[in-house]
Amino acid sequence: MTNLQSAPVIDATTRLLTEHYVFPEVAERLAALLRRRLAEGAYDVADAAELARLVTADLQSVNDDKHLRLKHHTDPVPPKEMDATLASIRRDFDASLGGAPRVELLDGGVAVVELAPMLFPLDWAAEPLTAALTLASRARALIIDLRGNRGGDPDTVAFVCSHLLDERTHLNTMYWRAGDRSEQSWSLPHVPGARFGGTKPLYVLAGENTFSAAEELAYDLQQLGRAVVVGEPTRGGAHPCKGWTVHPHLEATVPTGRAVNPVSGTNWEGVGVRPDVPCPAAESLDRAHALALTRLAD
Structure with missing residues (x-):
């Protein structure tokens, strides 16, 4: 060029x-x-x-x-705002069972739900996420695996949190430059399917590839005292962005807002979500499973 x-x-x-x-x-x-x-x-x-x-x-x-x-795209990107991003993530959605590629029951009645590679737009993801989380709702303890999740939709964060809490809860506040306004995010009063609920043991796996909205999910649950985060610090991106095509193969992504957690008064930008139980990400599933079994035994 x-x-x-x-x-x-x-x-x-x-x-x-x-x-x-x-x-x-x-x-x-x-x-x-x-x-x-x-x-x-x-x-x-x-x-x-x-x-x-x-x-x-x-x-x-x-x-x-x-x-x-x-961002560089190998294939030509459409000119409309956000179309390049949506086309890319739609391909990932179709290839990942809607963003819930793994639901497994481990020994001791501990379930694992992997959410990857993204928390897709809720109008796409509500059905597969409901199926996965409802299936896991009967478990004695739950592990949410976000190690391979690179972000997504804040509404989907609230949707997942709603399955893991008992009462409507203030999760996050987003400040937007446009209009100099703030917008609160709350868990939902009702979810389709069954809730895992807000009392059984809950663990979240995180690592260096956990980013953006996936970090918000881990951070929100951690700050509420609802989940124990296990693994490595996350990448540290707390600014939601939009994408504009500026060349047939280039997209400029620009953050238009920033997150403010109602508990901490800040966010995870630049520092990442710090695990409650630090360990190599590759070992975090075994570590969380052991922690869950110990807690259930107690």
């Missing part, structure tokens, strides 16, 4: 930053950085994938916001 082709991508990206990024002051600094790097010839590269790598590194250089990216 030549500089002539790079310039429109940088122009579009800087415009999206200044119009939508949840931190306006940071947006101005980043926009100036991208324009300077363009003028210096830093983006005079041969292909879109290399441009995406360079621009993403610059976008994350100020506050290490992992949701702030220029």
